[in-house]
Amino acid sequence: MMQRKFKHGLTVIALAGTALFAPPAQAQGSDTLVIARSMDVNSLDPARAFCDTCQFYLTAVYETLVTLSADNETLVPNLAESWEVNADFTEFTFHLKDATFADGSPVEASDVVWSILRLKNLKGSPSFLMDGLVSAEATDAKTVVFKLDAPSSEFLNKISASYAGVVNAELAEANGATAGDDAAETDKAEPWFLANSAGSGPYKLASYAPDAELRMAGNTDYYGDAPKFSEIVVTQIQDAVSQAQALETGQADIAMQIDPDTARSIRSQDVVTEIVPSYNFVYIGFIPGAKGMADVITPEVRQALALAIDYDGMLDFTVGGNGKKQAAPIPNGFPGTAGLIPREQDVAKAKEMLEAAGATNLKLVAGYPNDNVYGVDFNIMMQKVQQDFAAVGVELELKPLTWAVWRDELGSGEWPITAIYYAPDYYGSAQYVQYFGMIEGFPWAGRAGLGHPELVVNPAEAGLYQQALASSGEDAEMLYTQLGEEMMKDAIILPLVSPNLVLAYRSDIEGVRYSACCNLPLAEISRK
Template identity: 80%
Template structure:
């Protein structure tokens, strides 16, 4: 997910690579699907992209070896027709279907190898999916074998993530893409990917206009079942109320970010709304490595601040009770979470801990994206955090930012508190360890420490993670529970609420569902 990138200079790249957008489509055009959402696009390159909009875009344009079934737990074939795994989860072999890319060329094992090596070597936000990959071999044109350095029972799940979508290597390389070990510096293809695509999926990229519109075109050469629409238009509509109005008036077919309260206000008989549980969550994150915070945001102070938050009130305040509390940065319902107990507010203990740490009268600043995610208005959410911190004598200054400014300032450690969100990339708890655990080299260690990992690294977590990946069943579940408990002790990532998801669409639209890997599977949607 979900999801964000610290890529610098993105705005310039977006402008450089953007095609001029055609006139907006109307939802009444039967052959066009129009979707309203506030777009959080950081890139349209599968190996660099990391956002919720990216998830359903990539799934529609680039296909993975395996994908997640409608039960959100079971892996099913996609580009691979079958696969084999050795006993210790270190070798994974896939037999490919006779699929073709949008230009008509065959999808071959060499494309898969190139894609995975590039995903690893670009060192972008989704590169953690290829952590530990040591071997990638095209056994023959339709067989590919991967080797990982240590047992990794989640590798199969990882390759179902949208960011592992297979790229046409020849086309991408002709436009500046690189897969070698120097790809992070040598690859110059990002502007090209903002205006073009090179996948095998049912759609292709037609055009992208930042903060305005993302337009997909039907892949007329698609090797599988043809999609129902000739084009899909994702149009930028920032807030839930405006999205609901566009849905009621028929300007859009689907609204992706309507909150439960706004859903109740919809009176049109032409609109269907469903409230479903999700694996998404919003959280605040502490950054002890931020300027002036090294001796301030100690583990004791972070634990005290965690006790200051009114989690029950937060649930009511943000989503009107339409969601769930979440203990650790692993979503409810994922392996290991049944053994975790969500935090409870304890104002008096928080005050005592702050006093003992000499942190009375503490002043902090929170920088966060000025957005509405999963029906949660981040400004409202952070006002609640501000109130809760004030109750224990901590002053929190709120600093809402544009996405571009937020990315830049987060990487520079400009403020010690942030807020953001996460959606699953696949079904499996390992992705949350790989992203949030305080294990040296992992993404949130870098963000929280700002180059001083000794401030946050938790040595116990690396051993537990290795155990979780080398086992299965109850033993793996127990390791993930222990990891969740350790991450709660770290008090770097504090989940605030797991919001229910509102599916909102016009009555003539069918096939709208929530996917734990892909957000919204566009190819399944039809018009009656």
């Protein structure tokens, strides 16, 4: 996750941070766009990649059938010029416009079918997006029909996710890619995708060096409006202060991980900073299935610990008030969240509940990644949690870990509490139920139960989830509100803060915005 984005057990490539950098050319006034960020690339293969950097890279290189407009809610045509959905949300038909891949070959329905089946069958981190897909068929060269095993009013939203980008099937197959049912075992194309691309977007991969930079070249044969830059360079700069320095000196055009405090320190009139709400959030998660915790981290104890946290103080402590509290593990502004009431601290009630549960003198361990995500220093955040737990008589040992160690220990039951973050893959609330819902077979239910689903599964959620997917509009919003309330009752996932996002860029750059599906839409960015 992030920043490192870590959602579904993906492999994260560790990148060395540097204070500053020496790009091949000064960014300002050139035909090269330079973006400074701490990269979190786990793969450049659309069906395997799963990270923040991956989102905007894939969106620039691999186009999706539909995409999210600037209002962050409305879907608009992309490779598909039109589409139809049947009455019960089980069949989706897309009609393609005339488009070409970077090698000049036409984008055809067969490429779409191959790409989506590969996303499903490769069993990579983003494969969950295609859960429930039973068939994909090209009825002619420009028409694709998808059929689902159950209603899903969010399938259109899922198709807008950057990981659903369409790949040149013939080129990818020639380099080891497969899309069949056995793709997880037979596909050998991941190394090829680290050095090559096969998309239809305005940019294509030029080179990738895991310890330094990601380079994209403008697709001079792009069928649409010409790319605004001949080259885009994403350069590795680890911390916010160094990113700000790169902006002020003109060595970078955009910095993606500047926190509000650092933004306030920027004095250059050549740098623009905007603070905008985001759909990102950081949270702690309880793992009742951890070693010796089945009779300790009970629902009553989890609810008590949820009451122990000072959420208002956490907001000030972590981001200086530049963010919002969040009630459930569904971001503010997503369907169903308007009716959810954020938790409030109640120390007296927390102590009472812990005593009633026989959980006095409780000692717990929190293992979490040692990182700074969305301007939130996880060590500082967890020190605040430690402080709040101590106020109700609970001792919390903090165990900051490298990403590699955290990933290995996450599924081993070494500690009962962790901390992590989440950013949307598309606009829609179902993804959060599908990930955080205490429904057997869902990621966090498995992560929290560790082979003992009875410790965490909430029987009410599965039915509500299916009803929500079969609904739309106000009916769906009402059901997502109920799901949010149930997830709050679970008290497995406790959102701590939804940080605001800082958009920071040189004043001669325009088109910079935050996207719920794509992070940073590179195709819209230009130099004045």
